Every structure is written in C-alpha cells, then in structure tokens.
Amino acid sequence: MLGRRHLLGLAAALAAPAWPLRAQPQGGVVVARFGPMPPPAQVRRVFAAGPPAGVLVAALAPGKLLGWPMALPPQARALLGPALRGLPHTGRLAGRGSTVALESLLQLQPDLVLDAGTADATYVSTLRTASGQTGLPMALVQGRVADHGAQLREVGRLLGVAARGEALAGQADAILALAARLRAGVPLEQRPRVYYGRGADGLETGLGGSINVELLELCAGRNVAAAAGAGSLTRVSLEQILAWDPQVIVTQDAHFARRVQADPLWRAVAAVRTGRVHCAPALPFGWLDGPPGVNRLIGVRWLLERLHPGHALLAAQEPLADAVARFYQSFYGADLPAPALHELLEADA
Amino acid sequence: MPVRWLLAVAALAAVVLVAFAAGKFPVAPGELWRAVAARLTGAPSGLSPAVETVVWNIRLPRVAAGLCVGAALAAAGAAYQGMFRNPLVSPDILGVSAGAGLGAVLGIYLGLPLAVVQALAFGGGLAAVGTVLAVAALVRRHDAVLVLVLAGVAVGTLLGAGISLIKILADPATQLPSITFWLLGGLNAVTAPDLLATLPALLAGLVPLALLRWRINLLSLPDEEAQALGIPVARLRRVLVAAATLSTAAAVSLTGIIGWIGLVVPHMARLLVGPEFSRLLPASVLLGAGFLVAADTLARTAAPIELPLGILTALAGAPFFLFLLARSGERQ
Numbered sequence: 001m002l003g004r005r006h007l008l009g010l011a012a013a014l015a016a017p018a019w020p021l022r023a024q025p026q027g028g029v030v031v032a033r034f035g036p037m038p039p040p041a042q043v044r045r046v047f048a049a050g051p052p053a054g055v056l057v058a059a060l061a062p063g064k065l066l067g068w069p070m071a072l073p074p075q076a077r078a079l080l081g082p083a084l085r086g087l088p089h090t091g092r093l094a095g096r097g098s099t100v101a102l103e104s105l106l107q108l109q110p111d112l113v114l115d116a117g118t119a120d121a122t123y124v125s126t127l128r129t130a131s132g133q134t135g136l137p138m139a140l141v142q143g144r145v146a147d148h149g150a151q152l153r154e155v156g157r158l159l160g161v162a163a164r165g166e167a168l169a170g171q172a173d174a175i176l177a178l179a180a181r182l183r184a185g186v187p188l189e190q191r192p193r194v195y196y197g198r199g200a201d202g203l204e205t206g207l208g209g210s211i212n213v214e215l216l217e218l219c220a221g222r223n224v225a226a227a228a229g230a231g232s233l234t235r236v237s238l239e240q241i242l243a244w245d246p247q248v249i250v251t252q253d254a255h256f257a258r259r260v261q262a263d264p265l266w267r268a269v270a271a272v273r274t275g276r277v278h279c280a281p282a283l284p285f286g287w288l289d290g291p292p293g294v295n296r297l298i299g300v301r302w303l304l305e306r307l308h309p310g311h312a313l314l315a316a317q318e319p320l321a322d323a324v325a326r327f328y329q330s331f332y333g334a335d336l337p338a339p340a341l342h343e344l345l346e347a348d349a
Numbered sequence: 350m351p352v353r354w355l356l357a358v359a360a361l362a363a364v365v366l367v368a369f370a371a372g373k374f375p376v377a378p379g380e381l382w383r384a385v386a387a388r389l390t391g392a393p394s395g396l397s398p399a400v401e402t403v404v405w406n407i408r409l410p411r412v413a414a415g416l417c418v419g420a421a422l423a424a425a426g427a428a429y430q431g432m433f434r435n436p437l438v439s440p441d442i443l444g445v446s447a448g449a450g451l452g453a454v455l456g457i458y459l460g461l462p463l464a465v466v467q468a469l470a471f472g473g474g475l476a477a478v479g480t481v482l483a484v485a486a487l488v489r490r491h492d493a494v495l496v497l498v499l500a501g502v503a504v505g506t507l508l509g510a511g512i513s514l515i516k517i518l519a520d521p522a523t524q525l526p527s528i529t530f531w532l533l534g535g536l537n538a539v540t541a542p543d544l545l546a547t548l549p550a551l552l553a554g555l556v557p558l559a560l561l562r563w564r565i566n567l568l569s570l571p572d573e574e575a576q577a578l579g580i581p582v583a584r585l586r587r588v589l590v591a592a593a594t595l596s597t598a599a600a601v602s603l604t605g606i607i608g609w610i611g612l613v614v615p616h617m618a619r620l621l622v623g624p625e626f627s628r629l630l631p632a633s634v635l636l637g638a639g640f641l642v643a644a645d646t647l648a649r650t651a652a653p654i655e656l657p658l659g660i661l662t663a664l665a666g667a668p669f670f671l672f673l674l675a676r677s678g679e680r681q
Contacts, residue, residue: 051522070520099517199527200463201538228653233526235655237537239407242399243374255462265540268402290522
C-alpha cells in the first residue's frame with residue numbers, strides 16, 4: 001500500500017503541472033486554491049468534497065451542485081427543495097478517506113471542487129495532491145460557525161452567485177449578531193451550564209474548543225465538559241455528568257432524549273429534574289452539528305431560545321417556527337407545509 | 350497453595366474497594382461506609398440522593414460488570430489456549446469480536462436504540478462463531494483444530510471488512526465517533542439492567558467451563574491419544590467453543606471490544622499456578638476480574654475524561670506480552 005502511494009506521489013511530482021501547486025493564501029475564509037480558478041460566470045458544475053461543503057453549495061447554487069457527498073436518507077430528502085431532493089450521492093473526497101474515485105470525479109467534469117470545514121495542513125495537502133493528479137481546480141474554505149457569513153459571501157462570489165451569497169450572508173449575520181447581542185448582555189456566571197450529549201447513550205460529548213460544541217458558547221451557554229480540558233470528542237460516564245450537574249442538556253439524538261426521560265438514573269441530574277432536556281431536530285441536516293456547516297445557523301436561533309427562554313431580545317424576534325420556515329425556504333429551497341414544520345419541531349421534547 | 354489463593358482473593362477485594370472509592374463524583378470514604386452500613390442495617394443513610402445514585406446505581410454496576418467481563422474473557426482465553434494448544438490464541442480467534450463488532454456497528458449506522466445495538470452485537474458474535482463451526486463441520490479431511498482456526502481467521506477478516514465498509518459509509522460527524530468508541534470498548538455506559546440482562550448468558554458460558562475444567566487438560570493431548578482415553582474430543586470441543594463464545598459475546602455486547610485480557614491474563618495465571626487447567630481456570634478468572642476492574646478504575650480517574658478501556662488494556666497488556674515472548678525465547 002505504502003509503495004503504491006509513494007509511486008502515486010512520485011507520478012504527481014513528475015507530471016510537473018503548468019501552474020504552481022502551492023497554496024495561495026487569500027486572506028478571508030478561502031484558505032487555499034489549487035489550479036486555475038475558473039471565472040465565476042463559467043462555474044456551472046460544482047463538486048462538494050465533504051458534507052459541510054455540500055450544504056454550503058446547496059444553499060448558494062442548488063442548480064450547480066453535482067451531488068451529495070454523503071448518503072441522505074429519504075426523510076432528509078423530503079425536507080429539501082425540488083432542485084436538491086433528487087441529487088445523487090457522489091461520495092466525498094478526503095485523501096485516504098475518500099469514497100469517490102478520482103476517475104469518477106473526472107467523469108463528473110466539475111468546473112470547481114470545493115471543500116469546507118477543517119483547514120489544517122493535512123486537508124490542504126490532500127487537496128493539493130488531488131488537484132495535481134486530476135488537474136481540476138480546487139478551493140478550501142474554513143468554516144467555524146462564526147465564519148458562516150463570510151463563507152456564504154466569498155463562496156457566493158466564487159460560484160458566480162454573488163447576489164444570492166450576499167442575501168444568505170445577511171441572514172447568517174443577523175442570526176450571529178443576535179447571538180452576540182444576547183451574549184454581551186449575559187455575564188459569564190449567569191450563563192446556563194450545558195451538557196451536550198451525543199450518541200444513542202448520550203455519553204459522548206465535545207470538549208472545550210471542539211467544533212462539535214461551538215454553538216454552546218456562541219449561544220451564551222457554558223459547556224460543562226470544557227472543565228475536562230480542550231480537545232475534540234470524548235466519552236464520559238454518568239458519574240462524571242452527575243459531578244458536573246448541568247442545568248441544561250441538549251442533544252440531537254432522539255433515542256437519547258427519550259432515554260434520559262425514562263431512565264431513573266438520569267433523574268439525579270438537575271437538567272432532567274427541571275425538565276430542561278432539549279432535542280434539536282436533525283433533518284435534513286443537524287441543527288447543532290453533523291455536518292458542521294451552515295445548517296447550524298438555524299440551530300443557533302433554536303439554542304438561544306432553549307438556553308435563554310423568555311429573553312427580551314428573543315421575544316422581539318419573529319417566532320421560532322417562522323424563522324425555521326424562512327431558513328428552510330432560503331437555504332434548502334423547501335416550502336415546509338405547516339404539518340411538516342410541526343413534525344420537525346416536535347422532536348424537541 | 351491455599352495461602353496463595355487467599356492472597357489472590359484479598360488482592361481482588363482490595364482492587365474492588367479502591368474502585369468503589371475512586372471516581373469523578375466526590376464520595377468521601379466515610380460516606381461510602383455510611384452508604385454500605387445503611388444498606389446492611391436497613392437504616393436511612395442520611396446521604397444526598399446523588400451520592401446514593403453514584404454508589405449504588407453507577408459504580409456498583411460498573412465494578413460488577415468489570416468483574417464479570419474480566420472473568421469471562423480470561424476464562425474463555427484460558428480455555429481456548431488449552432484447546433487450540435496455542436499460547437497466542439485469544440477468545441476472538443473464532444470471530445466472535447468481529448461478529449459482535451459488525452452487529453453493533455450496523456446498529457449504530459442504522460441509528461437504532463442502544464438496547465438493539467447491544468442485541469445485534471450479541472447476535473452477531475454468536476452468528477460469526479456459528480458460521481465458523483458450520484464451515485469446519487463441512488471440512489473433514491484436515492486436522493479439526495487447524496480447520497477451526499483457519500475458518501475463524503477467514504470469517505473474522507470478512508466481518509472486519511464489513512466493519513470497515515460501514516465506517517466508510519457512516520456519517521463522519523455523528524456516527525463515526527460512536528462507532529470508534531464502541532470498537533475501543535469501555536464500561537462507562539453499563540447500567541444495572543444491562544448487566545442483569547447479560548448475566549445469564551455470561552454464566553451459561555462460564556459454568557460449563559468450570560464443570561469441564563478437568564477434561565480440558567486432556568484436550569492438550571493429540572486428538573488420537575485423547576480419544577484413546579475415552580474423551581469424546583469433537584463433542585467436548587464443540588461444547589467448549591459454544592460456552593466460551595456465549596460468555597465472550599455477552600461480555601462484548603455489554604462493553605464493546607476489550608482486547609488483551611483474554612490473551613494475556615491466562616499467561617499471567619500460568620506463571621502463578623502452572624498449566625494445570627483445574628487451577629488455571631480459577632486463577633484466570635480471579636486475575637481477569639481484578640485486571641479489568643483495575644484498568645477501568647484507571648480509565649475513569651487517570652485523565653479528566655474517560656479513557657477507552659481497549660487502549661488501557663493494550664497499553665498494560667502489550668509490554669507484558671512482549672516480556673513473556675522474550676522469556677520463552679530465552680529458554681529455547
């Protein structure tokens with residue numbers, strides 16, 4: 001295996017492409033570009049390298065997205081607009097974790113390959129190699145939740161849909177500005193202590209700084225697991241959660257939300273006793289994470305409501321159900337009829 | 350000899366005591382004592398409900414599960430090493446872990462509730478070994494033990510490929526971490542109902558091993574010699590495989606895949622009491638139970654987060670195993 005990879009690398013090096021294969025730092029959220037960028041007006045076919053990029057392109061230019069990097073269940077597809085609902089599953093491009101063959105990628109004839117999310121050296125070099133081998137132009141944008149406005153704006157320009165990018169970025173900015181205003185008004189010690197339970201048993205959580213839990217701090221909550229240090233996902237025990245004694249539990253897993261209510265052991269946790277266990281909708285994409293993309297913007301609004309119920313700033317906004325309907329219409333092109341909207345929000349116990 | 354056994358039991362009791370006293374939720378030794386005393390006398394303990402919950406509903410099932418799973422894995426490993434006449438054999442040689450892993454991973458991938466994931470793991474483990482036995486029964490011309498091992502390796506590889514395939518297909522943001530954590534194993538999610546549901550299968554596997562411990566010695570002889578001594582070799586082997594599989598599958602469905610216990614603990618036991626199986630089995634059971642509870646205590650106290658048990662057992666087990674290998678090499 002190693003030998004073959006070396007050979008491929010060697011072949012790529014010998015191919016001596018006509019453009020510099022170096023990352024071109026642009027400032028802003030576009031971290032790297034490889035290959036000759038097509039003029040925005042000529043970008044008609046876009047391959048999204050991973051789930052966050054898929055959601056981003058779907059929101060900005062549904063007609064240009066070639067397919068979904070991830071498999072979407074029928075329930076998720078039902079909540080997408082007509083242009084997105086029927087798109088095939090084209091696989092993801094992530095070095096050894098790829099599920100799309102480079103040859104299939106070439107066959108799709110994309111004008112641009114876009115990746116969004118983590119932008120460390122591994123991802124940059126993966127994209128560099130893939131671009132060198134295929135000759136396709138590729139761009140990598142970073143995407144923490146605070147970047148989503150800039151992400152929509154800049155990628156909108158790259159894809160030749162600047163006006164739409166501007167409009168969606170305006171919505172993103174408004175949601176993030178609401179969170180910032182609320183944060184500014186709630187001193188640290190008054191912020192609710194929140195546990196984010198993942199997985200069917202809810203004993204999986206994100207440490208401080210993890211991309212999976214960044215919504216908690218953004219929405220003026222305190223992630224109890226940050227006490228255990230910074231890092232990414234980890235397992236904890238119920239004993240640990242009892243010691244943290246969170247005031248609020250949020251999750252995206254309906255099994256876990258039901259289990260918490262039924263399991264007498266969890267009743268010792270303050271959040272369960274006071275009924276502050278909330279399950280975020282996860283369709284068509286997660287509201288809290290999974291994938292960590294622009295889909296989380298509606299989760300910001302939802303989480304603000306759940307962490308700070310009755311806050312004056314939120315009372316002045318449009319009702320949550322209206323905000324959800326508007327978000328699904330503008331980002332996914334889906335007109336949710338009232339029953340579908342009701343069903344979506346019903347997941348939240 | 351009895352002194353040595355007493356020491357072993359005392360050491361196990363000490364490990365259990367430490368496991369009860371240690372943990373993330375602060376429980377003072379005095380509170381622990383009051384909780385136990387209150388249970389024994391039936392009087393109210395006067396402790397906060399949270400402390401009661403931690404001691405009786407979280408730590409007790411966890412420590413009990415550690416004892417049972419450690420004992421089951423070590424016993425199955427000792428039986429297999431004797432039966433296959435091979436010191437490198439562990440309970441997952443016939444594919445039980447790979448089968449259980451595929452079942453659980455499939456359950457997580459399909460987003461099924463936890464109880465179903467555990468049931469799929471248990472069923473997957475049994476199905477994998479059932480397949481191996483069926484394949485081995487079809488092949489009659491070769492050495493029976495060799496056929497079993499080869500069929501086990503092949504089926505295990507096939508199921509491992511299935512696990513990898515699902516990992517590739519799983520959602521990298523939500524399902525993949527759950528799958529990874531499951532495959533690394535841990536006692537952190539064990540509850541009393543889970544343990545009680547698994548216990549019958551665990552015991553149904555352990556009891557036959559204990560009852561047959563005299564006969565397992567004879568399986569270390571070549572098949573012809575054992576048969577000449579009046580041992581129904583093929584049947585005995587099937588019973589042992591079924592028993593070891595039952596308890597291993599039950600253990601794995603409860604905790605995920607915990608490596609090294611079944612491989613290394615029987616060797617430790619052999620160093621202490623020698624290869625005679627009627628002594629080796631209880632020694633393995635005691636050591637396995639103690640080793641797993643100690644490792645789990647470390648897993649939940651050493652770092653601010655829970656460390657996956659599979660990593661800790663390998664960290665402790667691998668160096669010891671290398672030491673054993675080096676020692677056996679010197680003697681030759």
